[in-house]
Amino acid sequence: MELLTHKSAGSPQIIGLRDPAALTTSLGWFVKTGSRDETVEVAGVSHFLEHMVFKGTPRRSAEDVNRELDFLGAQSNAFTSEESTVFYASVLPEYQDQCLDLLSDLMQPSLREGEFETERQVILEEIAMYDDQPPYGAFEIALEHFFGAHPLSLRVLGTTESVSDLTLDQMKQYHTARYSTENMYLVASGNVDFDRMVEQAVSLSASWPKSEASRKFSKPRMHFGEMTITREDTQQYYGISVWPGVDCNDPQRYALRLLCTILADDSGSRLFWELVDTGRAETVTIWPQVFDECGCLLGYMCCAPEDARDNNKTINRVIQQLLQEGVTERELELACNKITSSLVLSDERPSSRLFAVGQSWLCRQHYEPLDVVLSRYESVTCDEILQSAQKTLGQSNFQIRIVGENGSAGTS
Amino acid sequence: MELLTHKSAGSPQIIGLRDPAALTTSLGWFVKTGSRDETVEVAGVSHFLEHMVFKGTPRRSAEDVNRELDFLGAQSNAFTSEESTVFYASVLPEYQDQCLDLLSDLMQPSLREGEFETERQVILEEIAMYDDQPPYGAFEIALEHFFGAHPLSLRVLGTTESVSDLTLDQMKQYHTARYSTENMYLVASGNVDFDRMVEQAVSLSASWPKSEASRKFSKPRMHFGEMTITREDTQQYYGISVWPGVDCNDPQRYALRLLCTILADDSGSRLFWELVDTGRAETVTIWPQVFDECGCLLGYMCCAPEDARDNNKTINRVIQQLLQEGVTERELELACNKITSSLVLSDERPSSRLFAVGQSWLCRQHYEPLDVVLSRYESVTCDEILQSAQKTLGQSNFQIRIVGENGSAGTS
Numbered sequence: 099m100e101l102l103t104h105k106s107a108g109s110p111q112i113i114g115l116r117d118p119a120a121l122t123t124s125l126g127w128f129v130k131t132g133s134r135d136e137t138v139e140v141a142g143v144s145h146f147l148e149h150m151v152f153k154g155t156p157r158r159s160a161e162d163v164n165r166e167l168d169f170l171g172a173q174s175n176a177f178t179s180e181e182s183t184v185f186y187a188s189v190l191p192e193y194q195d196q197c198l199d200l201l202s203d204l205m206q207p208s209l210r211e212g213e214f215e216t217e218r219q220v221i222l223e224e225i226a227m228y229d230d231q232p233p234y235g236a237f238e239i240a241l242e243h244f245f246g247a248h249p250l251s252l253r254v255l256g257t258t259e260s261v262s263d264l265t266l267d268q269m270k271q272y273h274t275a276r277y278s279t280e281n282m283y284l285v286a287s288g289n290v291d292f293d294r295m296v297e298q299a300v301s302l303s304a305s306w307p308k309s310e311a312s313r314k315f316s317k318p319r320m321h322f323g324e325m326t327i328t329r330e331d332t333q334q335y336y337g338i339s340v341w342p343g344v345d346c347n348d349p350q351r352y353a354l355r356l357l358c359t360i361l362a363d364d365s366g367s368r369l370f371w372e373l374v375d376t377g378r379a380e381t382v383t384i385w386p387q388v389f390d391e392c393g394c395l396l397g398y399m400c401c402a403p404e405d406a407r408d409n410n411k412t413i414n415r416v417i418q419q420l421l422q423e424g425v426t427e428r429e430l431e432l433a434c435n436k437i438t439s440s441l442v443l444s445d446e447r448p449s450s451r452l453f454a455v456g457q458s459w460l461c462r463q464h465y466e467p468l469d470v471v472l473s474r475y476e477s478v479t480c481d482e483i484l485q486s487a488q489k490t491l492g493q494s495n496f497q498i499r500i501v502g503e504n505g506s507a508g509t510s
Numbered sequence: 511m512e513l514l515t516h517k518s519a520g521s522p523q524i525i526g527l528r529d530p531a532a533l534t535t536s537l538g539w540f541v542k543t544g545s546r547d548e549t550v551e552v553a554g555v556s557h558f559l560e561h562m563v564f565k566g567t568p569r570r571s572a573e574d575v576n577r578e579l580d581f582l583g584a585q586s587n588a589f590t591s592e593e594s595t596v597f598y599a600s601v602l603p604e605y606q607d608q609c610l611d612l613l614s615d616l617m618q619p620s621l622r623e624g625e626f627e628t629e630r631q632v633i634l635e636e637i638a639m640y641d642d643q644p645p646y647g648a649f650e651i652a653l654e655h656f657f658g659a660h661p662l663s664l665r666v667l668g669t670t671e672s673v674s675d676l677t678l679d680q681m682k683q684y685h686t687a688r689y690s691t692e693n694m695y696l697v698a699s700g701n702v703d704f705d706r707m708v709e710q711a712v713s714l715s716a717s718w719p720k721s722e723a724s725r726k727f728s729k730p731r732m733h734f735g736e737m738t739i740t741r742e743d744t745q746q747y748y749g750i751s752v753w754p755g756v757d758c759n760d761p762q763r764y765a766l767r768l769l770c771t772i773l774a775d776d777s778g779s780r781l782f783w784e785l786v787d788t789g790r791a792e793t794v795t796i797w798p799q800v801f802d803e804c805g806c807l808l809g810y811m812c813c814a815p816e817d818a819r820d821n822n823k824t825i826n827r828v829i830q831q832l833l834q835e836g837v838t839e840r841e842l843e844l845a846c847n848k849i850t851s852s853l854v855l856s857d858e859r860p861s862s863r864l865f866a867v868g869q870s871w872l873c874r875q876h877y878e879p880l881d882v883v884l885s886r887y888e889s890v891t892c893d894e895i896l897q898s899a900q901k902t903l904g905q906s907n908f909q910i911r912i913v914g915e916n917g918s919a920g921t922s
Contacts, residue, residue: 121857121858122854164787168777168778168848169778169844171850171852173852365580366576432580436580436583439601439602440585442533442534443534443600447859
């Protein structure tokens, strides 16, 4: 495995993790833009734009795009998060050039009025469907309150209002500002011809916007408290908690993931044995969400309404005990083994390595190879886990509970 | 990549596809038994037994099994089909011995009364849930009618009646007869120490049942016709068709998969462009189901009730046209590219190769390496595709349609 990089003036940063023994090539454009780079007025534009990218370019109709992806036998997709918009495909090595040509063409879509209106309806339906499914957008509501005026409070899908009001001009302005060569990474992994890729990508991106696209940083003021939402159609109790966390470059991020694995992994954790294995709750998990320059811990519980009160007491007791006594060497060994095994297993495919490289570059402009990541986990001590617990679970939090119509679930 | 095999008297066949460069080891027990090896009275016993396997052995309680899988960081699971029951796990190479010890122990479970009754309820709920979801068990109903008295008509989950009536003794008899060393394959792929695995597996399986466990073959008499099922709670129209197919060793199986890809793949196929891309149907697919010594083609369409009649006409027209005119060289090239790309992509992980080896061995007692499979697809001609179409889609079929309460959907 060989890491190769290229950056020339006016062209995007290009990164390749070459494995000449691989039988496939994975390619991806990682755009450093997402809902946190939006304003309330245009909330959802990153995600809407991700959809529009497949609706045609000056060189290809939407149908051409579909047919060509299909011809390449490409396993391709795209997603938008708070901080990134990613387009990727995996193909046989002989289709590297054609796949790169297609993916790169998509980065400068036509953004035509007709498709814009059609796609707006698709996204409004997506928002409605999402709000219809448990836990009914409760994570988004919790983050809205927790992050307050900070842009991380914005929803990735936007709101019915913001998507309804968005104009094509606003999307075009956003695209020009954010899909610039200075704000995009081209990543390849697997059996890739790196020199040919660089030559082709530099040429394809020659006419793209070149402006600097910075991300606004501000220390979020976190908000604590609790709220109850009543929905007549829900049978189950859903509880969500948000605690302060760490950012994506914080050295404590390894300890924090170990902590969450020991405390509230979906199998074999303290809360799993207390509540899920005993049948008292359907799901209990807590996991870290790391962002650029800040982060949080998200907790989720789903159970029968009549068990909610006791379960919440149990969760508090288990957390308080951990904050007092810390974790054992044996628990640390088990959690470390679970995390490292799962990292090794997921690192086997070029397509998975693509995301590891791309996300690492978006976050810290360099790549942390697997063996380095594994050694970071292996060097974490029980003391460090306790410190990371005090810094997060030991702080105030924001809680939201979704209950059925009689409202008795969370408070009985 | 190196294929290694071992068979000694009284011990199971052992197969390893060794890749010393892999970072993980995948292990699996492939038992050549499934719903087609049952009788009507014990229908569902294979699947029920698969559940019971995780409920404890003479050496381990159910909780021990959970904790140990968790400790190994194993990505593990099990499934039951018409013809096989499979248990597998992927671990770091240093846990090969422990993982093999655990998986092998599971193959001779305790089958205790208490767990049997608890698990019976879980499975009855699973059956009820399955019948509650569209298309409401319609595939199973269609195969029941199509295969008639042949055991391939039996449902993998069994029926509420057969599972309610099953006794622990019947399960124990089934287990002794089917989980014998002569009817099980141990498969490993990835970074495996084959010699150590053989030594350990031979020792662990020394006391297992050794009887020959044959599969009863009889040429199925296929049944054609159509039926309509009315369900008050359905909003959509669901149509299922079954045509004669080919068995898992038929040389035409490559042509048949290419045919289905050209005609009715879920992207970029003739029926996709006619019905799905145009928004007239939500899903239209046709795919081959290959079994030991026989097979079928399954078709599925889901759409709004008011579109069902026209859509069915379109499907018939597109099939008749293909039977008349065959496919084009260009379509064959595209379909071949899609299939081979997807095979290469899925062959990248040791855990995926485990299934390729295991399924191939269950079917034909040898392994067809990826490059052989690819060359089989690449050598198929347009003429062969037309022949395979005439042998399947050109024959009579069995059709079932699920419609809403007014009953007008399929017949208006």
